[in-house]
Amino acid sequence: MALKALDIFKLLPKTNCKECGCPTCLAFAMKLAQKQASLDDCPTASDDAKAQLEGAAAPPIQLVTIGAGPKKVQVGNETVMFRHDETFHHPPGIGTIIPDNLDDAALTERVAAAGKLQFHRVGTDIGITVVGVENVSGDSATFAATVERVKTLGLPMVLMAQGADQVAAALGVCADERPLIHAATADTCDAFAALAAEKTCPLVVSADTLEGLAELTEKAKAAGVEELMMTLTGASTPGELDALTSARQLATRKGMRSLGYPCLVTSTDEDVYRNVGKASTFVAKYAGVVLTSLYQPEHILPLLTVSQNIYTDPRKPIQVEPKLYEVGAVTPESPLLFTTNFSLTYYTVEGEVEASRVPAYIGVIDTEGTSVLTAFAADKLTSGEVAEFLNSETVTSKVSHKKVIIPGYVSVMSGAIKEDSGWEVLVGPREASGISKYLKTVWPAA
Numbered sequence: 001m002a003l004k005a006l007d008i009f010k011l012l013p014k015t016n017c018k019e020c021g022c023p024t025c026l027a028f029a030m031k032l033a034q035k036q037a038s039l040d041d042c043p044t045a046s047d048d049a050k051a052q053l054e055g056a057a058a059p060p061i062q063l064v065t066i067g068a069g070p071k072k073v074q075v076g077n078e079t080v081m082f083r084h085d086e087t088f089h090h091p092p093g094i095g096t097i098i099p100d101n102l103d104d105a106a107l108t109e110r111v112a113a114a115g116k117l118q119f120h121r122v123g124t125d126i127g128i129t130v131v132g133v134e135n136v137s138g139d140s141a142t143f144a145a146t147v148e149r150v151k152t153l154g155l156p157m158v159l160m161a162q163g164a165d166q167v168a169a170a171l172g173v174c175a176d177e178r179p180l181i182h183a184a185t186a187d188t189c190d191a192f193a194a195l196a197a198e199k200t201c202p203l204v205v206s207a208d209t210l211e212g213l214a215e216l217t218e219k220a221k222a223a224g225v226e227e228l229m230m231t232l233t234g235a236s237t238p239g240e241l242d243a244l245t246s247a248r249q250l251a252t253r254k255g256m257r258s259l260g261y262p263c264l265v266t267s268t269d270e271d272v273y274r275n276v277g278k279a280s281t282f283v284a285k286y287a288g289v290v291l292t293s294l295y296q297p298e299h300i301l302p303l304l305t306v307s308q309n310i311y312t313d314p315r316k317p318i319q320v321e322p323k324l325y326e327v328g329a330v331t332p333e334s335p336l337l338f339t340t341n342f343s344l345t346y347y348t349v350e351g352e353v354e355a356s357r358v359p360a361y362i363g364v365i366d367t368e369g370t371s372v373l374t375a376f377a378a379d380k381l382t383s384g385e386v387a388e389f390l391n392s393e394t395v396t397s398k399v400s401h402k403k404v405i406i407p408g409y410v411s412v413m414s415g416a417i418k419e420d421s422g423w424e425v426l427v428g429p430r431e432a433s434g435i436s437k438y439l440k441t442v443w444p445a446a
């Protein structure tokens, strides 16, 4: 369990020598507690203190790396139950499962479909980050051949097989890619762990209870497997959610090391909605990897959207750079709107302007990443700042007119903006969804 700053302070030399770069031992202890420093920075820490602090400094959920090279995925390393307690550190790997019993044409199609599961949303590239290859055929050579074909995607792989022979065959063609081996049971743990230890690959253990998982993680660890994940078998979706929640609680709050590993969840319901529902649930709580049998873009995008929305740092508003944006082939006569630098606000406005097909400028004011109404209420969006922006070289060098469209929610600012800037102020729609119609109908007549 993570130590608090005062507990850490008690173990430090308390000489305030400053060699760690901090003015006092207490300041260093606070940085250590927030994981912003390493104990190595204190040259006089005793061996005993190091032993105690190193154990406590390890994250309650292990960091597991799947794959090698630039596309490798890191999962786990989580420290809290709830995002608002601190933040969630690593979004789950999300991937589709490709079975090894497809004929050649179908396999080509599935690999191609998996390669297309990449999207651009609110200014960010998102997509599947892992791919599962499932040994449905039971045949080692077929499994290895399928793995070779899937390998062309360049994504970290999860080798899903029940027998060690099949896993060994697949590792023969991809061990260098450091795939995740899925999944060792009580019966196969020795053989799977031996393969994982030999090839230094991460391993998933599976059991139908948390006690069973704890036993297997201890066993695999003793066999030399360095990175482990867990998967629960035979449970309903609510039961699995309960178990993952308990595992997270026991690891983060009670310091139970044998359950301190990220979990892998598979979602294979033939009903698309239940499948998406289950996968989304575990993206939110508390999977480290979610694999689904689905592979259509419209089924995968919701999972990625959930992940993108949850795995943000609540301590840092998502912001875009405050500047003048050009949407479409603008001319000096194009309309000018303004909004704030809260990322979701900006991309909503940009999407609506784009949809209108009316080339336009969007001026983005720095409001520390807050939305229009919040910024206005907090005095972060003032007529003075808007006026300064409108009359800046950035705007006047590009826009020949002096008409600005302001968000309808802050229509109350129109008089002050006009007075401070000398610009004509047009009050736009309250909701971004009205922008398209506004640009096509109101602006031309303005």
Ligand code: SF4
Pocket: 012, 013, 014, 015, 016, 017, 018, 019, 020, 021, 022, 023, 024, 025, 028, 041, 042, 043, 044, 045
């Ligand atoms: S180097 Fe160690 S002893 Fe010196 S101030 Fe930092 S924590 Fe204290």
